[in-house]
Amino acid sequence: MISLQHVSKTFNVGKKTVEALKDVSLTVQKGEIVGVIGYSGAGKSTLIRCVNLLEKPTTGKVLINDVDITSLNKKELQKVRQKIGMIFQGYNLLKTATVYENITIPLKLEGVPKQDIKKRADKYLNIVGLSDKHHMYPNQLSGGQKQRVAIARALAHEPEILLSDEATSALDPNTTESILDLLLQVNKELGITIFLITHELDVIKRICDRVAVMQNGEIVEEGKVLDIFSNPKHLRTKQFVHGESGIKVPEHFAEELPKRGKIVTLTFIGDSSKDPFLAILAKEFDVLPSIIAGGIDQLKDQSVGKLLVHIDGETAEVNKSIQFLEEKNILVEEVNQ
Numbered sequence: 001m002i003s004l005q006h007v008s009k010t011f012n013v014g015k016k017t018v019e020a021l022k023d024v025s026l027t028v029q030k031g032e033i034v035g036v037i038g039y040s041g042a043g044k045s046t047l048i049r050c051v052n053l054l055e056k057p058t059t060g061k062v063l064i065n066d067v068d069i070t071s072l073n074k075k076e077l078q079k080v081r082q083k084i085g086m087i088f089q090g091y092n093l094l095k096t097a098t099v100y101e102n103i104t105i106p107l108k109l110e111g112v113p114k115q116d117i118k119k120r121a122d123k124y125l126n127i128v129g130l131s132d133k134h135h136m137y138p139n140q141l142s143g144g145q146k147q148r149v150a151i152a153r154a155l156a157h158e159p160e161i162l163l164s165d166e167a168t169s170a171l172d173p174n175t176t177e178s179i180l181d182l183l184l185q186v187n188k189e190l191g192i193t194i195f196l197i198t199h200e201l202d203v204i205k206r207i208c209d210r211v212a213v214m215q216n217g218e219i220v221e222e223g224k225v226l227d228i229f230s231n232p233k234h235l236r237t238k239q240f241v242h243g244e245s246g247i248k249v250p251e252h253f254a255e256e257l258p259k260r261g262k263i264v265t266l267t268f269i270g271d272s273s274k275d276p277f278l279a280i281l282a283k284e285f286d287v288l289p290s291i292i293a294g295g296i297d298q299l300k301d302q303s304v305g306k307l308l309v310h311i312d313g314e315t316a317e318v319n320k321s322i323q324f325l326e327e328k329n330i331l332v333e334e335v336n337q
């Protein structure tokens with residue numbers, strides 16, 4: 001388990017001070033996949049580097065399995081760090097070493113018995129699907145393959161926690177997907193807790209259980225991915241979920257829509273999207289719903305459907321129909337044009 005408690009980090013640059021983290025608290029339970037999303041400069045890298053004390057917090061505590069690692073001596077800290085693997089956007093592989101050596105050299109340095117080194121290298125190269133690449137050099141591999149080597153290298157230390165610092169940011173969408181699948185597999189089959197930072201919403205959507213949104217060194221919103229997706233509260237979260245310009249009715253539509261009625265977004269979670277609610281509305285109430293736009297977000301365990309709908313009708317009937325939808329646990333939000 002990772003627990004960051006009131007962590008602040010200040011950098012002094014010349015006469016200036018930069019507050020990279022301001023009183024950040026966040027817990028990652030054992031076995032979870034938790035992601036931090038934010039724009040550039042939000043403080044994500046500083047935060048993840050505080051987890052293994054690559055960056056020492058100015059104030060606050062970092063607990064790993066209930067031990068405050070900010071108070072440990074060098075030797076004790078080294079031991080805790082062995083439980084924490086890390087992967088990076090730039091892979092950080094040794095260019096002059098083969099795939100196999102990239103995994104075995106750090107194990108030798110850690111003092112892992114010789115007979116175990118080969119076993120572990122074989123095992124984890126097999127898990128990441130690179131058993132046939134032992135003797136290749138990093139520059140003979142694709143970006144995705146390099147990241148797989150980096151993941152195998154991290155796993156070979158048999159960590160409890162894997163930190164991922166923008167691990168898929170340099171990869172194309174298909175390769176990103178395959179690396180995310182691998183991280184899911186590592187979490188599920190090896191029980192490794194994953195804490196990641198990213199600026200890509202898709203990463204959060206596909207593999208995270210919980211997400212924290214960062215802005216200017218602070219966590220502005222945090223929760224289960226499903227809750228954040230279906231009902232984002234903070235402006236920054238809305239920008240990630242709905243895009244910079246928010247939910248908008250396309251101009252040509254806005255001109256043609258009847259002036260009466262309401263434009264609403266309807267959010268459906270999981271199975272509720274299967275019922276023909278708009279047909280029911282038209283049948284049960286004196287309203288005419290028409291779909292302006294829509295889409296489905298596939299999250300790790302569930303899907304969230306969103307529809308932008310114009311409900312035409314007299315105000316009282318429209319309001320009744322909205323109440324009906326809310327009673328069916330559909331989230332209804334009015335869109336102001």
Ligand SMILES: Nc1ncnc2c1ncn2[C@@H]1O[C@H](COP(=O)(O)OP(=O)(O)OP(=O)(O)O)[C@@H](O)[C@H]1O
Pocket residue numbers: 011012013018019020038039040041042043044045046047199
């Ligand atoms: N070593 C450092 N010295 C001085 N300032 C730093 C240092 N590291 C980070 N900062 C500053 O702290 C703030 C947060 O940076 P950080 O790299 O953590 O953000 P980020 O969200 O990871 O951004 P990016 O995605 O661009 O890496 C920025 O203003 C940055 O300039």
